[in-house]
Amino acid sequence: MGGPVATSVGQFDYIIVGAGTAGCVLANRLSADPNARVLLLEAGGSDNRLWVHIPVGYLYTMGDPRVDWCLKTQAEPGLNGRALNYPRGKVLGGCSSINGMIYMRGQAADYDGWRQMGNAGWGWDDVLPYFIKSERHYGPADAYHGVTGELRVEQQRLHWPVLDAVREAAAELGIPPVDDFNRGDNEGSGYFAVNQRRGVRWNARKAFLDPVRQRRNLRIETGAEVERIVVTEGRATGIEFGNRGRRLQADATREIVLAAGAIGTPKLLEHSGIGRGDILSAHGIAVERELPGVGENLQDHLQIRTVFGITGARTLNDMTAGWLGKLRVAAEYALRRSGPMAMAPSQLGIFTRSSPAYASANIEYHVQPLSLEAFGEPLHRFPALTVSVCNLRPESRGSCHIGSAAPGDAPLIRPNYLSTEADRLVAADSIRHARKLMATRRLAEYRPQELKPGPAISTDDQLARAAGDIATTIFHPVGTARMGHDPMAVVSSDLTVHGVSRLSVADASVMPTIPSGNTNAAVTMIAEKAAEMILARGRA
Numbered sequence: 001m002g003g004p005v006a007t008s009v010g011q012f013d014y015i016i017v018g019a020g021t022a023g024c025v026l027a028n029r030l031s032a033d034p035n036a037r038v039l040l041l042e043a044g045g046s047d048n049r050l051w052v053h054i055p056v057g058y059l060y061t062m063g064d065p066r067v068d069w070c071l072k073t074q075a076e077p078g079l080n081g082r083a084l085n086y087p088r089g090k091v092l093g094g095c096s097s098i099n100g101m102i103y104m105r106g107q108a109a110d111y112d113g114w115r116q117m118g119n120a121g122w123g124w125d126d127v128l129p130y131f132i133k134s135e136r137h138y139g140p141a142d143a144y145h146g147v148t149g150e151l152r153v154e155q156q157r158l159h160w161p162v163l164d165a166v167r168e169a170a171a172e173l174g175i176p177p178v179d180d181f182n183r184g185d186n187e188g189s190g191y192f193a194v195n196q197r198r199g200v201r202w203n204a205r206k207a208f209l210d211p212v213r214q215r216r217n218l219r220i221e222t223g224a225e226v227e228r229i230v231v232t233e234g235r236a237t238g239i240e241f242g243n244r245g246r247r248l249q250a251d252a253t254r255e256i257v258l259a260a261g262a263i264g265t266p267k268l269l270e271h272s273g274i275g276r277g278d279i280l281s282a283h284g285i286a287v288e289r290e291l292p293g294v295g296e297n298l299q300d301h302l303q304i305r306t307v308f309g310i311t312g313a314r315t316l317n318d319m320t321a322g323w324l325g326k327l328r329v330a331a332e333y334a335l336r337r338s339g340p341m342a343m344a345p346s347q348l349g350i351f352t353r354s355s356p357a358y359a360s361a362n363i364e365y366h367v368q369p370l371s372l373e374a375f376g377e378p379l380h381r382f383p384a385l386t387v388s389v390c391n392l393r394p395e396s397r398g399s400c401h402i403g404s405a406a407p408g409d410a411p412l413i414r415p416n417y418l419s420t421e422a423d424r425l426v427a428a429d430s431i432r433h434a435r436k437l438m439a440t441r442r443l444a445e446y447r448p449q450e451l452k453p454g455p456a457i458s459t460d461d462q463l464a465r466a467a468g469d470i471a472t473t474i475f476h477p478v479g480t481a482r483m484g485h486d487p488m489a490v491v492s493s494d495l496t497v498h499g500v501s502r503l504s505v506a507d508a509s510v511m512p513t514i515p516s517g518n519t520n521a522a523v524t525m526i527a528e529k530a531a532e533m534i535l536a537r538g539r540a
């Protein structure tokens, strides 16, 4: 970092970078030790904004620079040259303040796979207690659910007759209705459980920071963008950050924990001289520790958003067309915290197999009673369903690296979607599956009309190409500082960075493979487990 010498804000036992999903959990758990001084730094500001808290506001927070980093991917060959908007929360709560609120753990086999890759302590039986620890589930406590944690998991407050019909249509295809996706096998159909409290978003700030804000040993700074970790003789000793035009610095005596997310964490590592030697040298950054896996192994879920126009049922499109409709919807929310404004954008989930070749569900549907050209655009004015399907375990691997030496510049995000034959086949089969679902006897009364990608497209190649035209991220980047013990691993299974002492990563970046579901619950679990390991190290 050039320019004037940074002013010190002091010395802390733990410095946590990023107050997103993971950072809020970490701040809560690490500051539970009254002898530990904890500093939590967040680049974004307060989450005190209406659209953060009203669930349907999800459609409007994306692209708002007051809460979103407003990143973009590079042009993607698999998407026929398109670049995607790539929202990431830049606000207290991070992505938990702008996400779709779905609470989903994935499948037991995901975590058993992590353990099988050599990561002791990360199998399903090992991680289940950490999912339970932070959970306040709507149902009774049992072997899979907790009711005393901070993270509220509630049932949605509205049902849509047309989505109930889609659920029955899934049953016609042999996909059973299930009440709970979070017991280790999510195959089936059901309404998603959500992180809400009585129809209002329940983000990581409310869950984990609010109860501990008064702790005298916890200092929270917003508007604080960390630019570099200071590494001296292989040891992380402090960080440098900017805050409202000032250059500041803080020292850590026990550990610096990176929780800047799957995009922010590799960027920060590279700016600190930890990463691929060729990339660091190309930008004139001195190599403190060569770790070729930093920024590699980027995995994401790509959602193929098929759209079907329907007749004879109401969807959000037509309910909110015109000012009277909007007024009615607003009144219902104001009076009962219910109705479409309380809705997580994706209501109904279906987990199934795109072909019999798969031993467990390999695709996830997010069925939405709405449609639009792209996020940020107005809803269509005719009734329609978005029948979005994503490949839960894509083979494609991308990367996220710095594009310059300036910490303020956005990184180069290359998810590399649909870059393998198998992923293209799953994409083609996903569209075929969605068509089969919409062509069931149960849905005939709604006379579904395929608007996207369009019924004329039929061969594998045409369908994969069409997927490239209509697909977008479902916002689940992971894996860019993955755990493991091979040369491409960045952190070990205790989440400490290989070859740099007193530095760890505890966020979506450490996942070796993407879980078979939405990622927020898994990140919460990772932070729970990380906090326990960090505190144990501190006591040793």
Ligand SMILES: Cc1cc2nc3c(=O)[nH]c(=O)nc-3n(C[C@H](O)[C@H](O)[C@H](O)COP(=O)(O)OP(=O)(O)OC[C@H]3O[C@@H](n4cnc5c(N)ncnc54)[C@H](O)[C@@H]3O)c2cc1C
Residues within 6 Å of the ligand: 017, 018, 019, 020, 021, 022, 023, 041, 042, 043, 044, 062, 087, 088, 089, 090, 091, 092, 093, 094, 095, 096, 098, 099, 100, 101, 102, 103, 104, 224, 225, 226, 227, 259, 260, 261, 262, 264, 265, 268, 474, 475, 476, 477, 507, 508, 509, 518, 519, 520, 521, 523
């Ligand atoms: C639009 C959207 C919808 C989603 N929907 C769902 C869903 O419905 N269900 C689900 O399970 N998952 C969903 N996800 C994904 C899920 O929310 C994320 O996987 C999860 O929140 C990631 O947590 P994290 O702690 O790794 O990162 P984040 O929550 O992104 O936190 C990182 C934090 O670090 C801060 N930061 C970054 N760099 C710096 C820096 N240099 N200095 C200081 N601070 C920094 C960021 O501002 C941010 O607050 C969605 C995500 C998005 C964006």
